[in-house]
Amino acid sequence: MIGVQAYALVAMLLFSLGALAVVTRKNIFVIYLGIELMLNALNLLLIALSRYHMGMESGVMALLIIGVAAAEAAVFLSLIVTLYRQRKTLDVDNLRITAGEEA
C-alpha cells in the first residue's frame, strides 16, 4: 500500500539532501551534484502526482525539467572547467570574483 504521501516523503528527503549538499559543501563540483539532486527530487514529486491524478501534465513538466537540467549541466560543467583552469582550485571560497575581493 504505497500512496502519493510515501513518494512525497522520499522526494522531499532527497531534496533536503541536495539542498544540504549545496549549503554545507565547499567543493563546487559537489554543489553542482546537489543542484542536480534537487531537480531530480522535484521530478519524482511531479511524476508521483501525475500518477496520482492519472494525467500526463506533470509528466510533461518533468520532461521539460530534465531538458533544463541538461542545459544547466552543460553550462555549469564548462564553467567549472574554466574556473579550474584559471584558479587551479575547486574551493568556492577562492572563487569570489564578484565580491570585489580578489582571492
Add this chain to the structure above:
Amino acid sequence: MAEALFVILSLLMLLGGAGVLFFRQPLHAGMSFIVSIIALAGLFALLSHTFLFMVQIILYAGAVITLMLFVIMVLNVQESVLPDESLQPKTLFIGVLCLAPIVIAVVKTLGTLPFKELYIVPGDFGGIELLGAKLFTTWVLPFELISVLLLVALVAAVILAKQKERG
C-alpha cells in the same frame, strides 16, 4: 512486491544522496550520484512512467554522468586542491532546521489528499504516445523554448570552453 521494490529503491536513492553529501572526493560523490539516479529511474518505472524511465536512464545515466566523469578526468583533481571540508555539524544542523518545516509542510499538504494506491497501471499510461500528445498540443510553447534554451547553453558552453586565459 511493489512495496518491497519501493522500499529498496528509495533506500538506495537516499543512500546515494547521502553519499553526495558526505564523500570528500568528487569522483566518489559522482559515483554515488549515479546510484541515486538509477534508483530514481526505477521509481519512475514503479509509477508506470515508462518513457520518462528510459529518458532518465539515457539522459542522466548516459549523457550527464559521462560528461561529469569526463570533466573530473580532464581536471585531474589532486588531493591538494580539494577544499578543506571538515564536517561542519553546526551548518548541517542549521540546514536541517531550516529544511524541516518545508519537508513537513509538503508532506502534510499531500497527506490531506485522499489515499489512493499507486499500483502499476496496465496499458499505455506513461508511454510516449500520451506524453507526446500533451507535449505537442498544450505544451508546445514551453517545448520550443526548451529547444532555444538548449541552443543557448550549447553556445555558452563553447564560448566558455574556448576562452583564453586572461591576466
